[in-house]
Amino acid sequence: MATLRSGVIKSEGIGNITEKYNRTTVFNTNQWNNAYFIDLSEENLMIGTNGGAAVQSDKSSFKDVKSHWAEKEIEKMITLGYIKGSDDKFRPEDSITRGEFVTLIVRILGLETGNYETGFRDVSSDDWFATYIASAVSEGIIKGYDDDTFKPENPITREEISSIVSNIIDIELSEDDEEKIIAQFGDEVSIWAKTYVAEAVESGIIEGFPDGSFKGSTNATRAQSVVMLLRFLNN
DSSP states (O other), rough: EOOOOOOEEEETTTEEEEEETTTTOOOOOOTTEEEEEEEOOSSEEEEETSSSOEEEEEEOOGGHHHHHHHHHHHHHHHHHHHHHOTBBBTTTTSSSSSHHHHHHHHHHHHHHOOOOOOOTOOOOOOSSHHHHHHHHTTSSOOOOOOSSSOOOTSOOHHHHHHHHHTTTTTOOHHHHHHHHHHTTTTOEEEEEEEEHHHHHHHTTTTTTTTTSOTTTTOOOOOOOOHHHHHHHHHH
C-alpha cells in the first residue's frame, strides 16, 4: 500500500500495481466525503483521504460474527463506525427494526439530527431513534402508515428496505424493465413494492436468494441489512 499526492495505490511486489484510487472516487455518504479509498485488511482499515494521506484504524469485531457468512462486511461497517452491538455481540441473525434501519441510513448519509418533530404519533421526542426518524422524514426518505404511525419497533421487511433504498438512489426504470427484473424471482413481490424492489435490485444493493426467491415479506436480519448498506457505500 502506498499513498501519493494524487491518491492511493495497491501493489503486489515492486512495480506491480494492482489497483489505483484517486480523488475522483466518491462515496455515497457525507461522513466520508473526504475519503476516496477504503480497504479492510486482515488487521486494520486503511482510509485514503484528499491529498493522498492515509489513515489507519484497527479493525473492530464482535465474538458472534466469527465465521459468519457476512463477517467481513460486518467488521468493515463496525470499523467505519456505522453499526454497534452490545455485550460484545452483534446478533447478526436477529431481525432489525424499522427504527434501527432508519438510524443506520441517517448515519451513513451523514444527515443532521437536530429536529424531534416526526409527525408520527408512536414516536415521541425521548425515543432514542426520534431524531433519526425525523431527519429521514424531512429528507423524504421514509413515510409512515395511513394511521400516522411509523411502527419503529416492528421488524423491517425486505420490501420495506427496498422502498427506502429506492429513495436514496438515482435509478428510473421503464415498466418493461421492472417487469423483467421482478420476473426473475420465483415468489410473489407485493404490488405496492414492485417498483421499489426492481430499482433496489437493479442498483445491486439488494439481491435475491440462491433458490431464485426474493422473500420480500420476510423480515431482514441485521447481517443482511449491513451487507445491503455496505453495497450502497460501494455503489
